[in-house]
Amino acid sequence: MKGGAKVVVEQHRHAGVFIARGKEDALVTRNMVPGESVYGEKRIAVEQEGGDKIEYRVWNPFRSKLAAAVLAGVDNIHIKPGAKVLYLGGASGTSVSHVSDVVGPEGSVYAVEFSHRSGRDLVNMAKKRPNVIPIIEDARHPQKYRMLVPMVDVVFADVAQPDQARIVGLNSQYFLKNGGNFVISIKASCIDSTAPPEAVFAREVKKLQEQQLKPKEQVTLEPYERDHAVVVGVYRPAKKKEQ
Amino acid sequence: MSSLRNAAKRKEHKERAQPAARLSRHGLLEKHKDYVLRAKDFHKKEATIKHLRQKAEERNPDEFYFAMEKARTRDGVHLAPTAEANKYSQEELRLMKTQDIGYLQLKAQTEAKKVERMQQSLHLIGAPAANKHVVFVDDEEEAEQFDPAQHFNTVPELLDRSYNRPRLEQLADARATSAGDAAAAAVARIEKKRAAAYRELMQRQQRQEKLGGLAQKMAYDKEVMGKGRKRKLRPEEAGGQTGVFRWKAERKK
Numbered sequence: 001m002k003g004g005a006k007v008v009v010e011q012h013r014h015a016g017v018f019i020a021r022g023k024e025d026a027l028v029t030r031n032m033v034p035g036e037s038v039y040g041e042k043r044i045a046v047e048q049e050g051g052d053k054i055e056y057r058v059w060n061p062f063r064s065k066l067a068a069a070v071l072a073g074v075d076n077i078h079i080k081p082g083a084k085v086l087y088l089g090g091a092s093g094t095s096v097s098h099v100s101d102v103v104g105p106e107g108s109v110y111a112v113e114f115s116h117r118s119g120r121d122l123v124n125m126a127k128k129r130p131n132v133i134p135i136i137e138d139a140r141h142p143q144k145y146r147m148l149v150p151m152v153d154v155v156f157a158d159v160a161q162p163d164q165a166r167i168v169g170l171n172s173q174y175f176l177k178n179g180g181n182f183v184i185s186i187k188a189s190c191i192d193s194t195a196p197p198e199a200v201f202a203r204e205v206k207k208l209q210e211q212q213l214k215p216k217e218q219v220t221l222e223p224y225e226r227d228h229a230v231v232v233g234v235y236r237p238a239k240k241k242e243q
Numbered sequence: 244m245s246s247l248r249n250a251a252k253r254k255e256h257k258e259r260a261q262p263a264a265r266l267s268r269h270g271l272l273e274k275h276k277d278y279v280l281r282a283k284d285f286h287k288k289e290a291t292i293k294h295l296r297q298k299a300e301e302r303n304p305d306e307f308y309f310a311m312e313k314a315r316t317r318d319g320v321h322l323a324p325t326a327e328a329n330k331y332s333q334e335e336l337r338l339m340k341t342q343d344i345g346y347l348q349l350k351a352q353t354e355a356k357k358v359e360r361m362q363q364s365l366h367l368i369g370a371p372a373a374n375k376h377v378v379f380v381d382d383e384e385e386a387e388q389f390d391p392a393q394h395f396n397t398v399p400e401l402l403d404r405s406y407n408r409p410r411l412e413q414l415a416d417a418r419a420t421s422a423g424d425a426a427a428a429a430v431a432r433i434e435k436k437r438a439a440a441y442r443e444l445m446q447r448q449q450r451q452e453k454l455g456g457l458a459q460k461m462a463y464d465k466e467v468m469g470k471g472r473k474r475k476l477r478p479e480e481a482g483g484q485t486g487v488f489r490w491k492a493e494r495k496k
Protein backbone atom coordinates (compact mmCIF):
# COMPACT_ATOMS: atom_id res chain seq x y z
CA MET A 1 0.00 0.00 0.00
CA LYS A 2 1.21 3.46 -0.89
CA GLY A 3 2.07 5.92 1.88
CA GLY A 4 1.28 3.58 4.77
CA ALA A 5 -2.08 2.94 6.36
CA LYS A 6 -4.92 5.09 5.09
CA VAL A 7 -7.07 4.51 8.12
CA VAL A 8 -6.49 3.71 11.76
CA VAL A 9 -9.03 1.76 13.75
CA GLU A 10 -9.14 2.08 17.52
CA GLN A 11 -11.20 0.11 19.99
CA HIS A 12 -14.10 1.78 21.66
CA ARG A 13 -15.05 1.75 25.31
CA HIS A 14 -17.90 -0.53 24.32
CA ALA A 15 -16.68 -3.91 23.19
CA GLY A 16 -17.43 -4.69 19.57
CA VAL A 17 -17.52 -1.01 18.60
CA PHE A 18 -14.62 0.78 16.92
CA ILE A 19 -13.65 4.19 15.65
CA ALA A 20 -12.05 4.54 12.24
CA ARG A 21 -9.98 7.61 11.66
CA GLY A 22 -8.71 8.33 8.22
CA LYS A 23 -10.27 10.32 5.47
CA GLU A 24 -13.34 9.16 7.35
CA ASP A 25 -14.04 10.03 10.93
CA ALA A 26 -16.48 7.36 11.78
CA LEU A 27 -17.98 4.98 14.26
CA VAL A 28 -17.77 1.44 12.83
CA THR A 29 -18.60 -2.14 13.69
CA ARG A 30 -16.79 -5.22 12.45
CA ASN A 31 -18.71 -6.64 9.51
CA MET A 32 -19.97 -10.12 10.23
CA VAL A 33 -20.67 -10.70 6.54
CA PRO A 34 -17.53 -9.35 4.84
CA GLY A 35 -18.01 -8.01 1.35
CA GLU A 36 -21.60 -6.96 1.87
CA SER A 37 -23.32 -3.75 2.84
CA VAL A 38 -26.80 -3.93 4.32
CA TYR A 39 -28.21 -0.54 3.39
CA GLY A 40 -25.54 0.95 1.16
CA GLU A 41 -23.28 2.01 4.02
CA LYS A 42 -19.56 2.45 3.45
CA ARG A 43 -17.20 -0.39 4.26
CA ILE A 44 -13.60 -0.02 5.36
CA ALA A 45 -11.08 -2.82 5.00
CA VAL A 46 -8.03 -2.68 7.23
CA GLU A 47 -5.01 -4.85 6.71
CA GLN A 48 -3.68 -6.58 9.81
CA GLU A 49 -0.04 -7.36 10.55
CA GLY A 50 -0.52 -10.92 9.36
CA GLY A 51 -1.68 -9.65 5.96
CA ASP A 52 -5.30 -10.68 6.36
CA LYS A 53 -7.99 -8.05 6.21
CA ILE A 54 -10.71 -7.06 8.62
CA GLU A 55 -13.73 -5.32 7.24
CA TYR A 56 -15.71 -2.69 9.15
CA ARG A 57 -19.04 -1.05 8.36
CA VAL A 58 -19.69 2.61 9.04
CA TRP A 59 -22.40 3.11 11.65
CA ASN A 60 -24.01 6.47 11.03
CA PRO A 61 -25.03 8.30 14.24
CA PHE A 62 -27.22 10.61 12.18
CA ARG A 63 -29.34 7.58 11.32
CA SER A 64 -29.08 5.37 14.40
CA LYS A 65 -29.99 6.50 17.91
CA LEU A 66 -27.83 3.82 19.43
CA ALA A 67 -24.78 4.98 17.47
CA ALA A 68 -25.53 8.55 18.51
CA ALA A 69 -25.74 7.47 22.15
CA VAL A 70 -22.39 5.71 21.87
CA LEU A 71 -20.72 8.86 20.55
CA ALA A 72 -22.60 10.98 23.07
CA GLY A 73 -20.62 9.15 25.73
CA VAL A 74 -23.12 6.82 27.34
CA ASP A 75 -21.54 4.80 30.17
CA ASN A 76 -22.97 1.43 29.22
CA ILE A 77 -24.90 0.07 26.28
CA HIS A 78 -24.85 -3.48 27.64
CA ILE A 79 -24.93 -4.69 24.05
CA LYS A 80 -21.68 -6.59 23.79
CA PRO A 81 -20.24 -9.70 22.17
CA GLY A 82 -22.26 -12.73 23.19
CA ALA A 83 -25.25 -10.78 24.53
CA LYS A 84 -28.86 -11.67 23.78
CA VAL A 85 -30.75 -8.56 22.76
CA LEU A 86 -34.45 -7.93 22.27
CA TYR A 87 -34.71 -5.06 19.80
CA LEU A 88 -38.13 -3.39 19.69
CA GLY A 89 -38.84 -1.30 16.60
CA GLY A 90 -36.30 -2.84 14.26
CA ALA A 91 -37.58 -0.96 11.18
CA SER A 92 -35.62 -1.99 8.08
CA GLY A 93 -32.85 -3.41 10.18
CA THR A 94 -30.17 -0.81 9.59
CA SER A 95 -29.31 -0.43 13.26
CA VAL A 96 -30.19 -4.04 13.93
CA SER A 97 -27.44 -5.11 11.53
CA HIS A 98 -24.90 -3.17 13.58
CA VAL A 99 -26.19 -4.65 16.82
CA SER A 100 -25.78 -8.02 15.12
CA ASP A 101 -22.16 -7.10 14.33
CA VAL A 102 -21.57 -6.11 17.96
CA VAL A 103 -23.03 -9.21 19.61
CA GLY A 104 -21.27 -11.43 17.09
CA PRO A 105 -21.91 -15.09 16.32
CA GLU A 106 -22.21 -16.00 20.01
CA GLY A 107 -24.95 -13.50 20.69
CA SER A 108 -28.37 -13.02 19.16
CA VAL A 109 -30.73 -10.19 18.29
CA TYR A 110 -34.51 -10.66 18.39
CA ALA A 111 -35.82 -7.81 16.27
CA VAL A 112 -39.51 -6.97 16.62
CA GLU A 113 -41.16 -4.80 13.99
CA PHE A 114 -44.85 -4.53 13.22
CA SER A 115 -44.76 -2.82 9.85
CA HIS A 116 -44.75 -5.45 7.11
CA ARG A 117 -43.12 -3.10 4.67
CA SER A 118 -40.05 -2.47 6.86
CA GLY A 119 -40.26 -6.04 8.08
CA ARG A 120 -39.52 -7.34 4.60
CA ASP A 121 -36.12 -5.63 4.56
CA LEU A 122 -35.51 -6.85 8.08
CA VAL A 123 -36.23 -10.44 7.09
CA ASN A 124 -33.98 -10.17 4.04
CA MET A 125 -31.16 -8.82 6.15
CA ALA A 126 -31.62 -11.64 8.66
CA LYS A 127 -31.12 -14.24 5.91
CA LYS A 128 -27.44 -13.30 5.75
CA ARG A 129 -27.05 -13.02 9.52
CA PRO A 130 -27.83 -16.13 11.51
CA ASN A 131 -27.77 -14.21 14.80
CA VAL A 132 -30.73 -12.01 13.84
CA ILE A 133 -34.22 -13.37 14.45
CA PRO A 134 -36.82 -11.13 12.82
CA ILE A 135 -40.28 -11.06 14.41
CA ILE A 136 -43.07 -9.28 12.56
CA GLU A 137 -45.45 -8.58 15.44
CA ASP A 138 -46.77 -5.73 17.51
CA ALA A 139 -44.47 -5.15 20.47
CA ARG A 140 -47.56 -4.32 22.53
CA HIS A 141 -48.44 -8.03 22.56
CA PRO A 142 -45.33 -9.90 23.67
CA GLN A 143 -47.40 -13.03 24.38
CA LYS A 144 -47.67 -13.47 20.61
CA TYR A 145 -43.96 -14.07 20.24
CA ARG A 146 -43.15 -15.54 23.62
CA MET A 147 -42.36 -18.89 21.97
CA LEU A 148 -39.70 -17.28 19.80
CA VAL A 149 -37.80 -15.27 22.37
CA PRO A 150 -35.86 -16.69 25.32
CA MET A 151 -34.76 -14.68 28.37
CA VAL A 152 -32.53 -11.87 27.15
CA ASP A 153 -29.76 -9.72 28.66
CA VAL A 154 -30.84 -6.42 27.15
CA VAL A 155 -34.03 -4.85 25.82
CA PHE A 156 -33.45 -2.05 23.36
CA ALA A 157 -36.45 0.03 22.29
CA ASP A 158 -36.79 2.61 19.56
CA VAL A 159 -40.46 2.31 18.66
CA ALA A 160 -41.21 6.04 18.75
CA GLN A 161 -44.65 5.54 20.32
CA PRO A 162 -46.28 7.57 23.10
CA ASP A 163 -46.76 4.41 25.20
CA GLN A 164 -43.17 3.29 24.71
CA ALA A 165 -42.46 2.99 28.45
CA ARG A 166 -45.39 0.59 28.86
CA ILE A 167 -44.24 -1.44 25.84
CA VAL A 168 -40.77 -1.78 27.31
CA GLY A 169 -42.17 -2.67 30.73
CA LEU A 170 -44.37 -5.37 29.25
CA ASN A 171 -41.57 -6.91 27.22
CA SER A 172 -39.23 -6.79 30.19
CA GLN A 173 -41.74 -8.74 32.29
CA TYR A 174 -41.79 -11.44 29.65
CA PHE A 175 -38.23 -11.63 28.47
CA LEU A 176 -35.76 -9.61 30.53
CA LYS A 177 -33.88 -11.51 33.17
CA ASN A 178 -33.56 -10.09 36.69
CA GLY A 179 -30.85 -7.48 36.75
CA GLY A 180 -31.00 -7.33 32.97
CA ASN A 181 -30.67 -3.98 31.28
CA PHE A 182 -32.76 -1.77 29.09
CA VAL A 183 -31.76 0.93 26.63
CA ILE A 184 -34.53 3.11 25.32
CA SER A 185 -34.52 5.95 22.88
CA ILE A 186 -37.03 8.73 23.55
CA LYS A 187 -38.12 11.16 20.88
CA ALA A 188 -39.73 14.01 22.78
CA SER A 189 -42.02 15.08 19.94
CA CYS A 190 -43.45 11.56 19.65
CA ILE A 191 -44.63 11.59 23.24
CA ASP A 192 -45.70 15.18 23.71
CA SER A 193 -44.97 17.75 21.05
CA THR A 194 -46.02 20.71 23.21
CA ALA A 195 -44.06 20.18 26.41
CA PRO A 196 -40.35 21.07 26.60
CA PRO A 197 -38.20 18.01 25.85
CA GLU A 198 -36.56 18.04 29.29
CA ALA A 199 -39.97 17.67 30.93
CA VAL A 200 -40.94 14.87 28.57
CA PHE A 201 -37.76 12.96 29.38
CA ALA A 202 -38.35 13.40 33.11
CA ARG A 203 -41.90 12.10 32.78
CA GLU A 204 -40.73 9.08 30.80
CA VAL A 205 -38.12 8.32 33.44
CA LYS A 206 -40.91 8.37 36.04
CA LYS A 207 -42.98 6.02 33.94
CA LEU A 208 -40.06 3.64 33.62
CA GLN A 209 -39.58 3.59 37.38
CA GLU A 210 -43.21 2.58 37.77
CA GLN A 211 -42.45 -0.44 35.54
CA GLN A 212 -39.60 -1.53 37.80
CA LEU A 213 -37.17 -0.24 35.26
CA LYS A 214 -34.56 1.67 37.20
CA PRO A 215 -32.87 4.35 35.09
CA LYS A 216 -29.15 4.71 35.58
CA GLU A 217 -28.30 7.42 33.10
CA GLN A 218 -29.74 9.60 30.40
CA VAL A 219 -27.91 11.20 27.47
CA THR A 220 -29.31 13.60 24.91
CA LEU A 221 -28.21 13.07 21.34
CA GLU A 222 -27.06 16.45 20.07
CA PRO A 223 -25.61 17.13 17.54
CA TYR A 224 -26.91 14.00 15.82
CA GLU A 225 -30.57 14.31 16.78
CA ARG A 226 -32.55 17.14 18.26
CA ASP A 227 -34.78 16.58 21.31
CA HIS A 228 -33.90 12.93 21.62
CA ALA A 229 -32.59 11.14 24.68
CA VAL A 230 -31.41 7.65 25.39
CA VAL A 231 -32.08 6.24 28.85
CA VAL A 232 -30.15 3.24 30.11
CA GLY A 233 -31.02 1.31 33.23
CA VAL A 234 -31.55 -1.95 34.98
CA TYR A 235 -34.59 -4.17 35.55
CA ARG A 236 -35.39 -4.89 39.21
CA PRO A 237 -38.69 -6.66 39.47
CA ALA A 238 -38.20 -8.39 42.84
CA LYS A 239 -36.64 -5.75 45.04
CA LYS A 240 -38.70 -2.91 46.46
CA LYS A 241 -38.00 0.30 44.63
CA GLU A 242 -35.81 2.72 46.56
CA GLN A 243 -36.73 6.35 46.25
CA MET B 244 -2.24 12.41 -43.58
CA SER B 245 -1.72 15.91 -42.27
CA SER B 246 -5.21 15.92 -40.80
CA LEU B 247 -4.31 12.88 -38.75
CA ARG B 248 -1.22 14.62 -37.52
CA ASN B 249 -3.38 17.54 -36.45
CA ALA B 250 -5.75 15.31 -34.57
CA ALA B 251 -3.03 13.88 -32.35
CA LYS B 252 -2.20 16.14 -29.48
CA ARG B 253 1.17 17.70 -29.99
CA LYS B 254 3.52 18.97 -27.40
CA GLU B 255 3.01 22.59 -26.63
CA HIS B 256 6.30 24.49 -26.91
CA LYS B 257 6.56 27.22 -24.39
CA GLU B 258 8.50 30.37 -24.95
CA ARG B 259 11.64 30.56 -22.84
CA ALA B 260 11.75 32.87 -19.88
CA GLN B 261 13.07 36.35 -20.52
CA PRO B 262 16.84 36.42 -19.88
CA ALA B 263 17.66 38.15 -16.64
CA ALA B 264 19.73 40.90 -18.27
CA ARG B 265 16.92 41.99 -20.56
CA LEU B 266 14.38 41.64 -17.78
CA SER B 267 16.12 44.36 -15.83
CA ARG B 268 16.39 46.61 -18.90
CA HIS B 269 12.85 46.34 -20.30
CA GLY B 270 10.83 44.99 -17.43
CA LEU B 271 8.57 41.97 -18.00
CA LEU B 272 7.69 41.78 -21.71
CA GLU B 273 4.69 40.23 -23.29
CA LYS B 274 5.04 36.65 -24.53
CA HIS B 275 4.38 35.96 -28.17
CA LYS B 276 1.42 33.73 -27.33
CA ASP B 277 -0.30 36.55 -25.49
CA TYR B 278 0.60 39.01 -28.23
CA VAL B 279 -1.15 36.82 -30.80
CA LEU B 280 -4.32 36.76 -28.73
CA ARG B 281 -4.27 40.49 -28.23
CA ALA B 282 -3.59 41.16 -31.91
CA LYS B 283 -6.38 38.86 -33.05
CA ASP B 284 -8.83 40.60 -30.77
CA PHE B 285 -7.71 44.01 -31.98
CA HIS B 286 -8.07 43.10 -35.64
CA LYS B 287 -11.48 41.65 -35.07
CA LYS B 288 -12.69 44.90 -33.55
CA GLU B 289 -10.99 46.83 -36.32
CA ALA B 290 -12.79 44.81 -38.95
CA THR B 291 -16.15 45.29 -37.23
CA ILE B 292 -15.74 49.02 -37.07
CA LYS B 293 -14.69 49.10 -40.71
CA HIS B 294 -17.72 47.08 -41.70
CA LEU B 295 -20.13 49.30 -39.79
CA ARG B 296 -18.56 52.44 -41.16
CA GLN B 297 -18.91 51.10 -44.69
CA LYS B 298 -22.58 50.25 -44.13
CA ALA B 299 -23.25 53.73 -42.82
CA GLU B 300 -21.56 55.30 -45.83
CA GLU B 301 -23.43 53.20 -48.34
CA ARG B 302 -26.77 53.55 -46.61
CA ASN B 303 -29.76 54.35 -48.82
CA PRO B 304 -31.81 57.02 -47.05
CA ASP B 305 -34.93 56.09 -49.01
CA GLU B 306 -34.88 52.44 -48.09
CA PHE B 307 -37.95 51.14 -46.26
CA TYR B 308 -37.82 49.00 -43.11
CA PHE B 309 -40.89 47.58 -41.38
CA ALA B 310 -39.64 48.82 -38.04
CA MET B 311 -40.24 52.32 -39.37
CA GLU B 312 -43.96 51.82 -39.04
CA LYS B 313 -43.74 51.86 -35.28
CA ALA B 314 -40.80 54.20 -34.88
CA ARG B 315 -41.53 57.65 -33.52
CA THR B 316 -39.62 60.87 -33.11
CA ARG B 317 -39.97 63.56 -30.56
CA ASP B 318 -38.75 67.04 -31.46
CA GLY B 319 -37.06 65.47 -34.42
CA VAL B 320 -35.12 62.99 -32.30
CA HIS B 321 -35.61 59.30 -32.83
CA LEU B 322 -37.08 57.55 -29.78
CA ALA B 323 -35.14 54.40 -29.10
CA PRO B 324 -37.37 51.52 -28.04
CA THR B 325 -36.97 51.03 -24.29
CA ALA B 326 -38.17 48.22 -22.07
CA GLU B 327 -41.83 48.71 -21.40
CA ALA B 328 -42.84 49.00 -17.78
CA ASN B 329 -45.54 46.34 -17.81
CA LYS B 330 -44.00 43.99 -20.27
CA TYR B 331 -45.03 40.95 -18.24
CA SER B 332 -48.38 40.47 -16.64
CA GLN B 333 -48.72 39.67 -12.95
CA GLU B 334 -49.49 36.08 -13.90
CA GLU B 335 -46.40 35.78 -16.05
CA LEU B 336 -44.25 37.18 -13.30
CA ARG B 337 -45.72 34.65 -10.91
CA LEU B 338 -44.88 31.86 -13.29
CA MET B 339 -41.31 33.10 -13.59
CA LYS B 340 -41.06 33.23 -9.85
CA THR B 341 -42.27 29.64 -9.63
CA GLN B 342 -39.45 28.62 -11.93
CA ASP B 343 -36.91 30.53 -9.87
CA ILE B 344 -38.18 28.94 -6.68
CA GLY B 345 -38.03 25.53 -8.30
CA TYR B 346 -34.44 26.11 -9.26
CA LEU B 347 -33.44 27.24 -5.79
CA GLN B 348 -35.19 24.27 -4.23
CA LEU B 349 -33.43 21.93 -6.61
CA LYS B 350 -30.07 23.42 -5.68
CA ALA B 351 -30.87 23.26 -1.96
CA GLN B 352 -31.85 19.63 -2.34
CA THR B 353 -28.65 18.80 -4.19
CA GLU B 354 -26.66 20.34 -1.36
CA ALA B 355 -28.72 18.44 1.21
CA LYS B 356 -27.95 15.17 -0.58
CA LYS B 357 -24.25 15.94 -0.66
CA VAL B 358 -24.30 16.87 3.02
CA GLU B 359 -25.95 13.60 3.85
CA ARG B 360 -23.46 11.63 1.79
CA MET B 361 -20.57 13.34 3.56
CA GLN B 362 -22.13 12.92 6.99
CA GLN B 363 -22.27 9.19 6.40
CA SER B 364 -18.61 8.97 7.26
CA LEU B 365 -17.90 12.25 9.01
CA HIS B 366 -19.29 11.76 12.49
CA LEU B 367 -18.06 14.92 14.22
CA ILE B 368 -15.87 12.79 16.44
CA GLY B 369 -14.04 14.89 18.98
CA ALA B 370 -16.19 17.97 18.45
CA PRO B 371 -17.00 19.79 21.70
CA ALA B 372 -19.94 18.07 23.37
CA ALA B 373 -23.28 19.73 22.71
CA ASN B 374 -25.40 17.32 24.69
CA LYS B 375 -26.31 16.59 28.28
CA HIS B 376 -25.49 13.48 30.27
CA VAL B 377 -27.41 12.75 33.46
CA VAL B 378 -26.43 10.01 35.88
CA PHE B 379 -29.14 8.88 38.29
CA VAL B 380 -28.06 8.04 41.82
CA ASP B 381 -30.03 6.68 44.78
CA ASP B 382 -29.62 9.43 47.37
CA GLU B 383 -28.11 12.79 48.28
CA GLU B 384 -25.05 11.23 49.78
CA GLU B 385 -24.22 9.34 46.64
CA ALA B 386 -24.74 12.50 44.62
CA GLU B 387 -22.30 14.37 46.82
CA GLN B 388 -19.65 11.71 46.60
CA PHE B 389 -20.03 11.31 42.88
CA ASP B 390 -16.69 11.05 41.15
CA PRO B 391 -17.04 11.05 37.37
CA ALA B 392 -13.69 9.39 36.65
CA GLN B 393 -14.50 6.60 39.06
CA HIS B 394 -18.03 6.26 37.76
CA PHE B 395 -16.93 5.94 34.16
CA ASN B 396 -14.01 3.77 35.24
CA THR B 397 -11.54 5.82 33.28
CA VAL B 398 -8.79 8.39 33.78
CA PRO B 399 -9.82 12.01 34.48
CA GLU B 400 -8.07 13.24 31.33
CA LEU B 401 -10.48 11.29 29.17
CA LEU B 402 -13.66 12.58 30.80
CA ASP B 403 -14.02 15.35 28.24
CA ARG B 404 -13.58 12.93 25.39
CA SER B 405 -17.17 11.74 25.39
CA TYR B 406 -16.93 9.96 22.04
CA ASN B 407 -14.64 7.33 23.54
CA ARG B 408 -13.58 6.93 27.13
CA PRO B 409 -11.79 3.60 27.36
CA ARG B 410 -12.08 1.79 30.67
CA LEU B 411 -9.04 1.44 32.91
CA GLU B 412 -8.60 -2.21 31.93
CA GLN B 413 -8.56 -1.23 28.29
CA LEU B 414 -6.05 1.52 28.94
CA ALA B 415 -3.76 -0.97 30.67
CA ASP B 416 -3.94 -3.16 27.58
CA ALA B 417 -1.92 -1.02 25.14
CA ARG B 418 -3.25 -2.88 22.13
CA ALA B 419 -6.70 -1.54 22.76
CA THR B 420 -5.99 2.16 23.05
CA SER B 421 -4.24 2.73 19.79
CA ALA B 422 -2.39 0.99 17.04
CA GLY B 423 0.88 2.53 18.23
CA ASP B 424 3.18 5.35 17.16
CA ALA B 425 3.18 4.39 13.49
CA ALA B 426 -0.57 4.78 13.55
CA ALA B 427 -0.29 8.15 15.23
CA ALA B 428 1.96 9.36 12.43
CA ALA B 429 -0.47 8.09 9.84
CA VAL B 430 -3.30 9.87 11.61
CA ALA B 431 -1.39 13.13 11.55
CA ARG B 432 -0.89 12.74 7.82
CA ILE B 433 -4.55 12.24 7.08
CA GLU B 434 -5.61 14.83 9.61
CA LYS B 435 -5.28 17.57 6.99
CA LYS B 436 -7.51 15.80 4.51
CA ARG B 437 -10.12 15.22 7.14
CA ALA B 438 -10.05 18.84 8.25
CA ALA B 439 -10.64 19.85 4.63
CA ALA B 440 -13.54 17.42 4.39
CA TYR B 441 -15.15 18.91 7.51
CA ARG B 442 -14.67 22.40 6.12
CA GLU B 443 -16.39 21.42 2.92
CA LEU B 444 -19.20 19.81 4.87
CA MET B 445 -19.76 22.99 6.85
CA GLN B 446 -19.77 25.17 3.76
CA ARG B 447 -22.26 22.94 2.06
CA GLN B 448 -24.51 22.96 5.12
CA GLN B 449 -24.44 26.73 5.19
CA ARG B 450 -25.12 26.97 1.47
CA GLN B 451 -28.02 24.58 1.79
CA GLU B 452 -29.52 26.65 4.59
CA LYS B 453 -29.16 29.84 2.59
CA LEU B 454 -30.66 28.37 -0.55
CA GLY B 455 -33.52 26.82 1.36
CA GLY B 456 -34.23 30.06 3.19
CA LEU B 457 -34.18 32.04 -0.02
CA ALA B 458 -36.52 29.61 -1.75
CA GLN B 459 -38.92 29.87 1.16
CA LYS B 460 -38.83 33.64 1.11
CA MET B 461 -39.47 33.72 -2.62
CA ALA B 462 -42.32 31.28 -2.27
CA TYR B 463 -43.84 33.60 0.30
CA ASP B 464 -43.42 36.61 -1.97
CA LYS B 465 -45.13 34.66 -4.71
CA GLU B 466 -48.06 33.86 -2.46
CA VAL B 467 -48.32 37.54 -1.60
CA MET B 468 -48.45 38.36 -5.32
CA GLY B 469 -51.17 35.77 -5.83
CA LYS B 470 -54.88 35.76 -5.28
CA GLY B 471 -56.77 35.93 -2.04
CA ARG B 472 -57.76 38.86 0.13
CA LYS B 473 -55.08 39.66 2.61
CA ARG B 474 -53.95 42.35 4.92
CA LYS B 475 -50.45 43.47 5.81
CA LEU B 476 -49.83 43.05 9.52
CA ARG B 477 -48.27 45.82 11.53
CA PRO B 478 -44.88 44.83 13.01
CA GLU B 479 -46.30 44.70 16.54
CA GLU B 480 -48.96 42.25 15.35
CA ALA B 481 -46.42 40.05 13.58
CA GLY B 482 -44.07 39.72 16.52
CA GLY B 483 -41.74 42.45 15.32
CA GLN B 484 -41.41 41.15 11.78
CA THR B 485 -42.16 43.27 8.75
CA GLY B 486 -43.75 42.17 5.51
CA VAL B 487 -46.05 39.63 7.10
CA PHE B 488 -49.51 39.15 5.63
CA ARG B 489 -52.65 37.54 6.89
CA TRP B 490 -55.08 36.04 4.42
CA LYS B 491 -58.81 36.18 4.84
CA ALA B 492 -60.18 32.72 5.41
CA GLU B 493 -61.96 31.81 2.22
CA ARG B 494 -64.24 28.92 1.65
CA LYS B 495 -62.93 26.57 -1.02
CA LYS B 496 -65.65 25.04 -3.20
Ligand SMILES: C[S@@+](CC[C@H](N)C(=O)[O-])C[C@H]1O[C@@H](n2cnc3c(N)ncnc32)[C@H](O)[C@@H]1O
Nearest residue numbers: 064089091095113114115138139140158159160
Ligand atom coordinates in the same frame (compact mmCIF):
# COMPACT_ATOMS: atom_id res chain seq x y z
C1 LIG C 1 -37.78 5.22 14.86
S1 LIG C 1 -38.07 3.71 13.96
C2 LIG C 1 -36.74 2.64 14.48
C3 LIG C 1 -35.47 2.89 13.72
C4 LIG C 1 -34.40 1.87 14.02
N1 LIG C 1 -34.25 1.62 15.44
C5 LIG C 1 -33.10 2.34 13.44
O1 LIG C 1 -32.38 3.07 14.13
O2 LIG C 1 -32.82 1.99 12.29
C6 LIG C 1 -39.46 3.04 14.83
C7 LIG C 1 -39.96 1.74 14.28
O3 LIG C 1 -40.75 1.12 15.25
C8 LIG C 1 -41.83 0.47 14.65
N2 LIG C 1 -42.90 0.33 15.62
C9 LIG C 1 -43.69 1.30 16.10
N3 LIG C 1 -44.58 0.80 16.98
C10 LIG C 1 -44.33 -0.52 17.07
C11 LIG C 1 -44.92 -1.58 17.82
N4 LIG C 1 -45.92 -1.36 18.64
N5 LIG C 1 -44.41 -2.80 17.67
C12 LIG C 1 -43.37 -3.02 16.83
N6 LIG C 1 -42.79 -2.08 16.10
C13 LIG C 1 -43.26 -0.83 16.21
C14 LIG C 1 -42.18 1.36 13.48
O4 LIG C 1 -42.80 0.60 12.46
C15 LIG C 1 -40.82 1.88 13.05
O5 LIG C 1 -40.29 1.14 12.01
